[in-house]
Amino acid sequence: MFLERFIQYIKFEKRYSPHTVAAYQSDLDQFIRFLQSDQPVTHPSEITHHHIRSWMVTMMDDKIIARSVNRKIATLRKYFKFLVQEGVITVNPTAKINTPKIPKKLPVVVEDIKLAKMLDDDSVFNTDFKGLRDKLVIELLFGTGIRLAELLGIKETDINQYEGTVKVLGKRNKERIIPVNTELKRLLTDYVELKKMQNFDNNSLILIVTDKGANAYPKLIYLIVHKYLSYISTQNKKSPHVLRHTFATALLNNGADLNSIKELLGHANLSATQIYTHNSVERLKSIYKLAHPKA
Incomplete structure (x- = not known):
């Protein structure tokens, strides 16, 4: 009861x-x-x-x-x-009750330069609907840092081409607006147009769909991400969340402040975002070891 x-x-x-x-x-x-x-x-x-x-x-x-x-x-x-x-x-x-301590693990990321280079390589993705959808999945995850569930929930009406933003529904049903880059805006336009041309039976308003037009599901996204990350990385973990981590780490490494990253990721508090500073410290250590004569 x-x-x-x-x-x-x-x-x-x-x-x-x-x-x-x-x-x-x-x-x-x-x-x-x-x-x-x-x-x-x-x-x-x-x-x-x-x-x-x-x-x-x-x-x-x-x-x-x-x-x-x-x-x-x-x-x-x-x-x-x-x-x-x-x-x-x-x-x-x-x-x-005192709970057991959890050893902190650094977020797993891929090299953002390699990832960007792959996305700019026209030979990597096919030009048909499936290829364009796969590219959009990678671009959205890397370009916005959204979660898997947020990606699957995006509707075509959530995209504002004029403002250059996408609306996502995050944890606890909290909406947030995320800016998209110029390349991603163009890709979204091309994808939506090509999707309409497929004449799928159910005509789903959900943005990401399967080859047959049904709403995409988690396993499909995992397979897509794993496939393309395998081109640039040999690490075991190749999940959608790796792209979220890569997005946040790239922003931090290029000067973005933690509060801005927190808002983009949809974190409830800053402590969840601070984990990415550890990646930056490790990066600085590796640069120091390579560059300093006393290292």
Whole structure:
């Protein structure tokens, strides 16, 4: 009963995305199954920080990574905070919980100069609809830094050719306007015109579509990105998010301030954007080692 009320709360009052709601539901279902199998409780007020710590130990014994453990505990924090607000419990049992530290990993990027050179090479992409769509996918991800879900949600009406901008719907249904470069503006115009000429049956208003005109899906975008990044990079990770990281790192390396990058990426706070400064520091270190006689 309490869980259902919470799910309704985040779905309709907080207006979380279906993906986020599903993740919360899954985390809470896992916790409830753990309680039922190990230390059964009949009411949320019976749950203590000992139960939660025991669940954390079980997950870590099962080799679940720290990032996933932290996400599940964050779900519990949200759930018990809701129960306190509703008057179901008086004490939040997650208050005494310390989550495991996550080792910081530098964002994986590709060389922006190589990427730009590939995009300018007319021999890389075919001139048919599929080739133009593939090029637009890479150009949009690298040229705007948008997330995969944001790319898939762009409609033709979200493009403002006069202003030279594209509107995207980010996390928590927050809209933001992102400028596009001249080359990307031209490519968007060419693609939309060619898309209309295909006479697809469903005539989808979603910008990126499959070869048959259906709305594009995540796996298709991953395949496209992996294919073209393989031309310029031997690293294992070749995902749409690598292009987002490359976009942000390129801006920082060329003098953009963190607040501007934060707004372009749609980050909720500056701390999420600051990770890119580490890439810049590493770049400076490598330049120093190559150039300085004392290095």
